Amino acid sequence: MATLIQAEQLSRYFGDHCAVREVDFSVARGEVLGFLGPNGAGQILINGIDLLDRPREAKSQLGYLPDNPPVYRELTVQEYLEYCAALHRIPRPARYHAIEKSKRRCGLESVAGRLIGNLSKGFQQRIGIAQAILHNPQIIILDEPTVGLDPIQIREIRALIRELGSEHGIILSTHILPEVQESCTHVQIIDQGSLVLKETIAGLERHLNTAALTIRTRDPFDFRRLQSLPGIDNIEIISPEHCRIHHDLENNPAAGIAETIIASGAGLLALVPEKKTMEEIFLALTSRQEAEEPCA
Amino acid sequence: MRLIFTIAARELKTLFLSPLAWSILGLLQFILAYLFLTQVDAYAMLQPRLAALETAPGITDLVVTPLYGSAAIVLLLIIPLLTMRLISEERRSKTLPLLISAPVSNHEIILGKYLGVVTLLLIMVLMISVMPLSLLAGGELDFGKLFANILALTLVLASFAAIGLYLSCVASHPTIAAIGSFSALLLLWILDWTSGLHPGYNAILEYLSMLSHFQNLQSGLIASRDLCYFLLFSATFLLLSIHRLDYERLQK
Numbered sequence: 001m002a003t004l005i006q007a008e009q010l011s012r013y014f015g016d017h018c019a020v021r022e023v024d025f026s027v028a029r030g031e032v033l034g035f036l037g038p039n040g041a042g043q044i045l046i047n048g049i050d051l052l053d054r055p056r057e058a059k060s061q062l063g064y065l066p067d068n069p070p071v072y073r074e075l076t077v078q079e080y081l082e083y084c085a086a087l088h089r090i091p092r093p094a095r096y097h098a099i100e101k102s103k104r105r106c107g108l109e110s111v112a113g114r115l116i117g118n119l120s121k122g123f124q125q126r127i128g129i130a131q132a133i134l135h136n137p138q139i140i141i142l143d144e145p146t147v148g149l150d151p152i153q154i155r156e157i158r159a160l161i162r163e164l165g166s167e168h169g170i171i172l173s174t175h176i177l178p179e180v181q182e183s184c185t186h187v188q189i190i191d192q193g194s195l196v197l198k199e200t201i202a203g204l205e206r207h208l209n210t211a212a213l214t215i216r217t218r219d220p221f222d223f224r225r226l227q228s229l230p231g232i233d234n235i236e237i238i239s240p241e242h243c244r245i246h247h248d249l250e251n252n253p254a255a256g257i258a259e260t261i262i263a264s265g266a267g268l269l270a271l272v273p274e275k276k277t278m279e280e281i282f283l284a285l286t287s288r289q290e291a292e293e294p295c296a
Numbered sequence: 297m298r299l300i301f302t303i304a305a306r307e308l309k310t311l312f313l314s315p316l317a318w319s320i321l322g323l324l325q326f327i328l329a330y331l332f333l334t335q336v337d338a339y340a341m342l343q344p345r346l347a348a349l350e351t352a353p354g355i356t357d358l359v360v361t362p363l364y365g366s367a368a369i370v371l372l373l374i375i376p377l378l379t380m381r382l383i384s385e386e387r388r389s390k391t392l393p394l395l396i397s398a399p400v401s402n403h404e405i406i407l408g409k410y411l412g413v414v415t416l417l418l419i420m421v422l423m424i425s426v427m428p429l430s431l432l433a434g435g436e437l438d439f440g441k442l443f444a445n446i447l448a449l450t451l452v453l454a455s456f457a458a459i460g461l462y463l464s465c466v467a468s469h470p471t472i473a474a475i476g477s478f479s480a481l482l483l484l485w486i487l488d489w490t491s492g493l494h495p496g497y498n499a500i501l502e503y504l505s506m507l508s509h510f511q512n513l514q515s516g517l518i519a520s521r522d523l524c525y526f527l528l529f530s531a532t533f534l535l536l537s538i539h540r541l542d543y544e545r546l547q548k
Binding site: 059060062063064066068069070071072073074075079083084086087088089131 | 314393394397398
């Protein structure tokens with residue numbers, strides 16, 4: 001896979017405030033890289049990397065959607081996309097085709113003749129995406145693309161991102177964990193401008209697993225009976241129908257637990273692997289770093 | 297190069313989509329028509345006395361030159377309103393990233409914006425020039441002087457627009473850009489009013505003042521000194537605007 005974008009030792013300062021500190025990353029075709037960070041972690045500043053030498057060539061390979069869709073409220077959707085097509089130097093004969101295609105992908109055909117200012121935030125967001133994919137760029141940068149949308153629109157946009165991800169390299173910046181899990185193939189977490197995690201989605205899932213199971217039964221059950229199963233480290237009994245089991249990461253005892261409870265006739269209601277939240281991962285990652293580098 | 301026209305066309309379109317351009321064009325024409333008619337009236341009253349003079353000033357001197365002079369002053373008030381939103385509005389409505397992330401260089405953005413406004417200003421000059429031409433129905437005009445007046449007004453308006461564009465690049469809010477460019481223009485306009493008081497500074501102040509260059513051109517004396525002043529003035533502020541956008545992009 002060809003690397004589409006590569007940044008090395010990227011730093012960005014605003015005055016004395018360091019927004020991004022020596023971050024490295026690269027994106028290849030077919031990858032969706034998610035930048036995850038708390039609000040204001042500085043993850044928005046990826047635009048403008050190494051574009052200094054030949055900005056025009058570099059930028060024609062780039063589609064960018066800032067967190068606020070850059071739309072002119074006084075234009076119609078069609079006029080706006082035509083203007084964007086011209087800005088991106090799409091040759092005149094190809095323009096009609098490009099606009100139609102991007103309208104179709106973003107579901108904008110029905111509103112093409114309407115003024116952008118009269119459309120909802122969801123449509124404006126989609127216009128923003130339509131603008132970013134108009135010139136078929138290699139790299140698409142989306143900054144919090146689902147902010148302010150309703151759940152149905154969010155699902156549509158995520159589906160669109162996954163679809164786009166198969167042909168383009170995508171950098172997605174967000175602070176919403178499920179968004180990354182659903183749409184991305186790789187993830188990087190930035191905290192205070194520094195990179196704290198660089199993983200594939202499968203790797204992130206591993207971080208999310210806490211090696212703990214929550215079990216609920218219909219009737220009271222003596223959970224101590226499970227102690228003999230292989231892989232179980234510790235049983236925390238909360239009530240006669242509810243307990244929490246810590247287990248070995250490599251040796252998941254869930255299947256054995258289910259069999260034992262069902263055989264006893266106590267009625268298994270729930271057997272749920274516990275997941276860490278975004279905040280917990282964050283805390284875990286950042287506190288671990290501090291422990292490793294006390295001087296920092 | 298084509299992109300400059302694309303940006304200029306969109307700028308012009310935005311101006312005409314809002315009531316701003318239309319109302320300004322209408323009001324400007326109304327005010328100047330009123331001034332024009334007063335001048336024609338005054339000329340009609342003076343005519344018998346002028347006939348007795350041997351080298352009497354013609355209708356071009358007495359009607360056309362004052363008309364363009366007042367047009368420049370009225371537009372000094374209006375142009376800051378037209379230029380204020382050029383860049384600062386894009387920044388406020390967050391559409392500037394669209395231009396910056398597109399393969400468009402900063403000089404194309406600035407020149408496109410400038411060209412858009414200057415096109416509107418040329419439409420104004422054209423509409424103003426219809427008034428003196430209507431005098432042809434009942435008299436004769438000094439076409440050389442009329443041309444000098446049109447040229448002077450065009451150049452002075454182009455300079456106004458350049459300084460307005462620059463302040464729109466700098467200001468965070470359109471209103472601040474408007475106030476800033478209005479003050480700057482007014483200062484440049486009245487700069488040589490004090491020239492009688494301090495003979496030492498005379499030459500500098502007179503050179504810097506827009507009014508003296510404008511009046512030189514208006515009198516029909518098309519000197520390269522005055523042409524260069526206006527061209528350099530516009531070019532300087534356009535360069536400063538481009539520089540300002542560059543700075544914003546590379547901000548350290």
